[in-house]
Amino acid sequence: xxxxxxxxxxxxxxxxxxxxxxxxxxxxxxxxxxxxxxxxxxxxxxxxxxxxxxxxxxxxxxxxxxxxxxxxxxxxxxxxxxxxxxxxxxxxxxxxxxxxxxxxxxxxxxxxxxxxxxxxxxxxxxxxxxxxxxxxxxxxxxxxxxxxxxxxxxxxxxxxxxxxxxxxxxxxxxxxxxxxxxxxxxxxxxxxxxxxxxxxxx
Amino acid sequence: xxxxxxxxxxxxxxxxxxxxxxxxxxxxxxxxxxxxxxxxxxxxxxxxxxxxxxxxxxxxxxxxxxxxxxxxxxxxxxxxxxxxxxxxxxxxxxxxxxxxxxxxxxxxxxxxxxxxxxxxxxxxxxxxxxxxxxxxxxxxxxxxxxxxxxxxxxxxxxxxxxxxxxxxxxxxxxxxxxxxxxxxxxxxxxxxxxxxxxxxxxxxxxxx
Numbered sequence: 590x591x592x593x594x595x596x597x598x599x600x601x602x603x604x605x606x607x608x609x610x611x612x613x614x615x616x617x618x619x620x621x622x623x624x625x626x627x628x629x630x631x632x633x634x635x636x637x638x639x640x641x642x643x644x645x646x647x648x649x650x651x652x653x654x655x656x657x658x659x660x661x662x663x664x665x666x667x668x669x670x671x672x673x674x675x676x677x678x679x680x681x682x683x684x685x686x687x688x689x690x691x692x693x694x695x696x697x698x699x700x701x702x703x704x705x706x707x708x709x710x711x712x713x714x715x716x717x718x719x720x721x722x723x724x725x726x727x728x729x730x731x732x733x734x735x736x737x738x739x740x741x742x743x744x745x746x747x748x749x750x751x752x753x754x755x756x757x758x759x760x761x762x763x764x765x766x767x768x769x770x771x772x773x774x775x776x777x778x779x780x781x782x783x784x785x786x787x788x789x790x791x
Numbered sequence: 792x793x794x795x796x797x798x799x800x801x802x803x804x805x806x807x808x809x810x811x812x813x814x815x816x817x818x819x820x821x822x823x824x825x826x827x828x829x830x831x832x833x834x835x836x837x838x839x840x841x842x843x844x845x846x847x848x849x850x851x852x853x854x855x856x857x858x859x860x861x862x863x864x865x866x867x868x869x870x871x872x873x874x875x876x877x878x879x880x881x882x883x884x885x886x887x888x889x890x891x892x893x894x895x896x897x898x899x900x901x902x903x904x905x906x907x908x909x910x911x912x913x914x915x916x917x918x919x920x921x922x923x924x925x926x927x928x929x930x931x932x933x934x935x936x937x938x939x940x941x942x943x944x945x946x947x948x949x950x951x952x953x954x955x956x957x958x959x960x961x962x963x964x965x966x967x968x969x970x971x972x973x974x975x976x977x978x979x980x981x982x983x984x985x986x987x988x989x990x991x992x993x994x995x996x997x998x999x
Contacts, residue, residue, distance in 0.1 A: 622919060622920065623919060648801075651797070652797070653793065653794045653797060655794060656794045656797070656798055659798060660798070660801060663801065663802060663805055664805065667805040667806075667808060667809050670809050670812075670813075671808075671809060671812050674812055674813055674816050674820070675812075675816070677816070677820045677823070678816040678819040678820050678823070679819075681820075681823040681824075681827065685914075686919070688916055689916075742920055743920055758920075760920075760921070760968050763918065763919065763920035763921060764918065764921075
């Protein structure tokens with residue numbers, strides 16, 4: 590059994606779901622044009638991944654193998670609906686801005702991926718830390734992309750102006766392709782250093 | 792067989808969990824939506840509201856100053872001055888297809904239905920920063936004092952033109968980079984304003 594710290598760090602960096610596994614790209618493209626939307630999406634995903642992994646792991650010895658995916662979908666959907674209701678009740682403005690994306694957390698591959706690949710075979714606490722590492726890894730990448738997209742696309746960061754008034758906004762950064770370029774360049778640079786440091790040799 | 796029982800039980804458990812969270816928060820969600828709608832109605836009727844007002848204060852002003860009546864299946868909101876007698880204007884929900892999805896809004900007109908008092912968009916799914924800019928004050932603000940007349944032939948109530956090319960009083964600035972959203976708004980809002988005017992004039996005639 591790997592120590593929990595190791596499990597956590599694997600998800601956060603070494604097997605980062607967005608940069609290394611290229612999962613959860615749909616929401617990465619959709620919400621990263623504004624930092625505030627990104628943060629709410631991250632919080633929703635962290636809650637859902639951790640709780641789903643924990644629940645799937647708790648039920649791992651009693652769930653019949655044949656219907657495990659149905660059960661996982663049910664668990665994930667329940668947590669996502671709870672997040673959606675909470676945001677609608679306590680953060681109505683952000684709920685407006687995120688539109689259907691909160692409900693679409695259900696289809697984020699990272700959640701089911703972690704349930705299938707990890708939580709199904711591992712004890713609850715390890716699964717929880719695996720979920721935490723993976724979702725924080727996802728969040729870090731999204732924040733980094735939003736940090737590029739919002740200033741270039743809107744001239745602002747979290748709604749505060751960071752670039753001068755006269756700055757010509759890059760329309761492409763507001764649209765989904767802007768995230769493709771940003772993410773692609775990020776993966777390129779990080780892979781370059783990873784290969785140079787010899788981490789992947791052998 | 793065991794799988795069926797298991798699935799049934801686990802579904803029952805999670806469905807009850809979700810339902811109870813929903814029930815516990817339902818009132819709050821509904822209240823948020825009501826507050827938002829009331830704020831928008833007061834805004835398009837140009838009834839001043841302070842930014843830091845609680846829901847109760849807002850609801851009180853709303854009940855004092857706005858009356859809701861039903862006109863041919865659509866709600867018409869009548870705004871009154873502080874004396875509760877003088878009519879300040881009428882507001883009505885408007886809506887139509889945007890570029891990515893339906894757009895819903897609220898428009899207020901003067902008591903004699905000759906000009907727009909205010910316009911606000913309630914719900915849309917346009918791209919943030921592009922078509923989504925229809926909710927920005929510079930865009931909706933242009934509609935204030937727009938002269939109104941029913942559409943005759945191909946004469947629209949207003950036109951959206953590229954910035955700096957406006958010539959007539961009913962030429963408003965379009966959103967640069969959001970041509971499709973702009974033309975969708977231009978199309979449905981012209982129709983809806985025309986529709987609104989006909990209904991409103993009908994109901995003003997009736998009450999006379």
